Amino acid sequence: MSETITIKVTADFDHWLKRLKNLQARAKVIARIRSAEKGNFGDCKPVGDGVSEMRIHCRSGYRIYFMQNGLTVYILLVGGTKATQQQDITRAKEIARTIKEGNYEQSDSPGF
Numbered sequence: 001m002s003e004t005i006t007i008k009v010t011a012d013f014d015h016w017l018k019r020l021k022n023l024q025a026r027a028k029v030i031a032r033i034r035s036a037e038k039g040n041f042g043d044c045k046p047v048g049d050g051v052s053e054m055r056i057h058c059r060s061g062y063r064i065y066f067m068q069n070g071l072t073v074y075i076l077l078v079g080g081t082k083a084t085q086q087q088d089i090t091r092a093k094e095i096a097r098t099i100k101e102g103n104y105e106q107s108d109s110p111g112f
Contacts, residue, residue: 005037009076010095016079028058036074049093051077065092075099
């Protein structure tokens with residue numbers, strides 16, 4: 001029997017997802033998160049400092065940046081598009097560092 005994966009989100013990620021106006025893209029992002037909850041993270045790659053990028057192939061090339069915290073808890077740090085990729089990676093690494101230091105509160109109940 002596999003472990004249950006818990007997904008938590010930061011305020012930054014929650015804010016980004018709520019502001020995502022493209023409903024098709026938003027639905028694909030949420031579907032991808034649901035798939036990750038079942039252990040299928042799909043097209044992912046590490047971007048450094050314990051942060052990974054989950055790519056979603058839809059229009060603007062959406063990305064979700066996340067980190068693993070413990071064996072089965074994954075924290076969604078920030079979201080963005082290919083156009084904002086470098087800034088998003090920098091922000092995700094900053095948030096990950098803050099979480100590791102114990103100075104950042106993440107939400108237990110995602111807004112989706």
